[in-house]
Amino acid sequence: MNQSIEAVLRDGLEAEAGTVDVPPDPWAGFTKRERAHRRSRRVRLAVAAVAVAAAVGIQTGIVPLPGWAPGIAVAGRPTALINGPTRGSLAGDTAFLDGLRREIKDVQDPDELWKVGDRSKIKFVYAADVSGRRLGLALVPLRFGFITDWSLIWYEGPAGAPPTEMREGGRGDGGDTVVTYLTGSADERGLALVIAPPGSTISISRGFSYSAAGRVAHDPPAVFPGGLAEFALEPAPFDPGITADVVRDGVTLFNGPLSGGWSGGTSDPQEPTDAVLAQALGSSAFDRTTFQRWVASALHDARLPAAGTAVKLRWTGTVNGAPAALFTLRPRGGGVLAYAFHGSPDSYRQDLRLLLPADGVDRRPIAWRMRAEGKDDRTDQLIVTAPAGAARVTLNVAGSAPVPVTSNAAALAPEATASVSAYAADGGLLGTTPVTPFETNSGGLPGDDLKTRIVE
Secondary structure (H helix, E strand, O other), X not given: OHHHHHHHHHHXXXXXXXXXXXXXXXXXXXXXXXXXXXXXXXXXXXXXXXOOHHHHHHHOOOOOOOOOOOOEEOOOOOOHHHHOOOEOOOOOOHHHHHHHHHHOOOEEEOOEEEEEOOHHHOEEEEEEEEOOEEEEEEEEEEEEOOEEEEEEEEEEEEOOXXXXXXXXXXXXXXXXXXXXXXXXXXXXXXXXXXXXXXXXXXEEEOOEEEOOOOOEEEOOOEXXXXXXXXXXXXXXXXXXXXXXXXXXXXXXXXEEEOOEEEEOOOOOOOOOOHHHHHHHHOOOOOOHHHHHHHHHHHHHHHOOOOOOEEEEEEEEEEEOOEEEEEEEEEEOOOOEEEEXXXXXXXXXXXXXXXXXXXXXXXXXXXEEEEEOOOOOOEEEEEEEEOOOOOOEEEEEEOOOOOEEEOOOEEEOOOOOOEEEEEEOOOXXXXXXXXXXXXXXXXXXOOOOOOOOEOOO
């Protein structure tokens, strides 16, 4: 009977897994915790499809799992990171690590409890007292019914904390090759931490600027050979745009922002002032509260302060039945960032973030692709805006003749390469701007890749 249950569950999972409609997630910049949650939801859908009463009883915990039963692994592939030695100042503190092993708790996701499996198999990847805190990173075997998984879980406490005072700080996929950690504050020192396979070279840049030429210029990096970087951060009013690059044997394993958060002070230096909003809106009747929320969101996304950043409203209209706007941010002496939003003050969507060269920016038409409302599905909907003084705009699809754009909406296949051009009344060309591809990583700085800038 036991063998038949296992066979039915295995066959059912194989038959149903291919039919479960789970939309792919295009936002690779989501946090590690959310990646683990999405994986759990996929597993839950597959399990629900298996109509075997006994198996369902085991999966939901009603019937105890027999000790003989093998788990069905869903993630946690072995990597060079996991197979390497424990690193950090506490790597040799066996008393602390053994104590923390005993303290590791089961993981409660929103709708299920993942129990810690064999504790002897818990592997510590990192443990240290660093920058005023105690940190541990453990690879933990987890089990939910028949389903087994491995998660990389952070544990945090004050410097010198015993195992009983360590608390879970975040989770990631057990198959990750590079793990990052970031914590910063307006009034306390923070930490940028990168753990990579031994033999990797890690470069951490603490800041950046948007050049007038339309590129992101990162500050000179601090370089850490050996696959471990512990980088103390000075207090700052907001995240200064810390990024890391990890290379091993000539192959880039990681490039981008670190996972973590930044605690601000009592006031928010990225909150636009009334004077800035009034100047940007001018005579426009666009809702002030909505505009304030969108500008603040863009400033946070761009890691820019409100002071010294010029805001200009370029266009307002309606997208998918909701108010919409295109505006630009321009730091002193830098490039120009274009942002498009639609929605309401409390529920809105960022449709575009694009770094442009400062020269001639006001003569450029700007167009952006749209995803399905409330989803991440790509559509052929294109929003096109013209600069002041434009008499006509064309959509130029590669391999086809230019097509006049007579409204703010046009159609463009998701995979098509195109640009938009604006012309004055006398026929002179005002400017041409490429239509950027759909962005697949919204977590980094705008302009760090060709999906968010137009300069090669």
